[in-house]
Amino acid sequence: MNRLDALFYAAAATTAIxxxxxxxxxxxxxRINTQILFLVGGAAQIFWVIPMVRRWGQVWYGIGLGGTVVFIAIWVITRIPENFITGRGGRISDNGILTEVFQFAFVGIVIAILVLLNRKTA
Incomplete structure (x- = not known):
């Protein structure tokens, strides 16, 4: 297994977790709104294992990257007091931090994949 293979599997694992x-x-x-966001978003992240393992292409990696960045942004914004989404700052839980660690890892790994792929084609 080469370095790029390892990155694809690591990206798949982090988004799945x-x-x-x-x-x-x-x-x-x-809360129904939170349930919908987390169930749909979580299902999308679990689905994103397939494009990463099967190497569907840079467009798919970019979409996964963008969706994960949006999830991170929502988490950060909803922790700020008097934010425009909830009107109050949410608590920072252990599960929230754990989720963000895996999401940040996914973002970093996908960026590394995109950089390596662009170096190969250049």
């Missing part, structure tokens, strides 16, 4: 955590957290949230 973040997606599973989102599904679990969404299922128990008790």
């Amino acid at each position: 973040a997606g599973i955590i989102h599904v679990v957290l969404g299922y128990d949230s008790g």
